[in-house]
Amino acid sequence: MYLLPALPALVTGRRPRRLAWAPWLVLGALFTVLIGFRYQVGGDWETYLLHYSREIGSSLLDPVTSGDPGYVFLNRLAVHMDWDIYGVNLLSGLIFTSGLIVFCRAQSRPWLAFAVAVPYLVIVVAMGYTRQSVALGFIFWALTFLERGKFIPYVLFIVAATLFHKTAIIMIPLGIFLYSRGWLLRIVAVALIGYGLWDAFVAPEQEKLWDTYVEQQMQSEGARIRVMMNLVPAIFLLLNWKQWKRFYPNALLWFWMALGAIASVFLVGFASTAVDRVALYLTPLQVVVFARLPFLARKRVRQQTMVLGLILGYALVLYVWLNHAAHAVFWLPYRNILFE
Template sequence: MYSIPAVAALLVVPGKKSAGWLPWLLLGLFFTICIGFRFHVGGDWNNYLPHYYREIGAAFTDPINGDLGYVLLNRLMAHLHWGIYGVNTVCGLIFITGLITFCRAQYRAWLAFAVAVPYIVIVVAMGYTRQGVALGLIFWALSHLEEGKFFHYAGFVAVAALFHRTAVVMIPLGMFLYQKGWLFRAVAVALIGYALWDALMAPSLERLWTTYVEQKMFSQGAAIRIAMNFAAAVLLLIHWQQWKKIYPNALLWLWMAWVAMACVFFVNFAPTVVDRLGLYLTPLQVAVFARLPHLTRRRQDPAITVRYILIGYGAVLFVWLNYAVHAQYWLPYQNVLFE
């Protein structure tokens, strides 16, 4: 899974549209199958099965208990008798489509995708199904936000929140675009954010606070994952002067960098909360490392920088697979098509 985009990052001439759509369609199909048809892969595999079984025989008009989008998807798959694999395949397709849309907007698209594989694809999309869908939609939303399309961004974030309500925290990022129309966007963010918060977060806020903060639910490896976002944030700040000259709507990435750095100070207080919310900051890694070869081109050959990045993320994957406490739930990789 990692070697395909890594090799392409080394061999394909960079450029937004240099590879055409066919390789990306094949890549998307491959990863959708890997995610959707995985068999007993992922730390929350057994936790997601009851979500599907609970919807067997349920009518679409029955009350919704959980995240609206995910519950309705399970209900539809139960009616179609597609099983948990139908649910995971649809979720995988949404996630990969969002990720590929974002990566193809980068000059080094294959490098961007390679950076996403070790943690964002393998751990999140193949482990935290609901938040994986939400993250895929956030990638999609950020693609629109960089183009200055605020309402497109807000729409994708709203849909993401239907799969995992915590995605509402990304709504305020929409304010940090170009200065023109700032007050209008601030009002829109406040109204949209309040509506989503009141509808999705407020009813379960007390339970979430008790579970994640008061009981201090522990998230193994949270500090390492926060550190990865922190490293990307530091690199962006180092190259900020160049960044803001080259890339449109650079301010939104600066704010993501500041939040990523702030997470370092809160990770010990509520590690799982910061870790889960930090997932929405992982696009910062993809954007920064995909652009780093261009930012450092005057001091170092971009091809060498690409190799360093690929070696670094390859090492991340190696260490995680061999030493992470929960890696046992991903190994060996199994696919129902071959069982």
């Protein structure tokens, strides 16, 4: 899976003005099948089977009393259509993969961007944390629109993300940071929408969430490492901030994401699981910064040398995780229901 985008990243240069869709559609279809038809892969496999079984006998229009309504509805649809858990995972994989591809295609080095995403975002998140992977897929769509200065599509996709995992609400304030007129209107809109989402999805469970993630000091193994992985691109962005502002529109949103990544380093000791969950939405920073770094650092390092270094670096990340991570055993060996 890693070599599929990594090899093109090594032999292709910057994004041409017109980028062919055919290879990306093939890649997207393959990754969707690998994510959607996985069999007993992921640390929360049994938990998601339980989510599915809870909706057996439910009507599509029954009120959602707990959980994330988007994911509940997806399970009910799969139950209604007799798709089993693989229908849920396939649709979830389609949303995640399509968002990631649209986001990567907007970068200066699309194949490098996708390669950076594979070790953690695709293999760990999309094959392990289904609800958050769907939310992240919508966030990729949202960020693509936000960089183009389109506020309303951004908000709509963040709302969709929040339906699948309520923690995605933290991305709403980013809509303020656009280089365009209408700051006051955006602030008012973000405040109203953010309050509405909080009141609808988070407020009913805020005491439970606080108790679980903070009072009980729920811990996530590897949280510090994942937070540090966001810190590295954040530092590179700040070191190249003048060039970043010059060449890329709406740069301010990435500046604030970089600050969020830095803040996560100091907060992870306080509530590692909570910070780990939230820091997941900062991982697009890795994709966008490292896809642009060969161009930004071109006067100091040859672009192809930088690309090779990044490809080898993320290959090492994948190797270390597969061989030494405490929970990697839940992802190995990879099995697919089509071959069982």
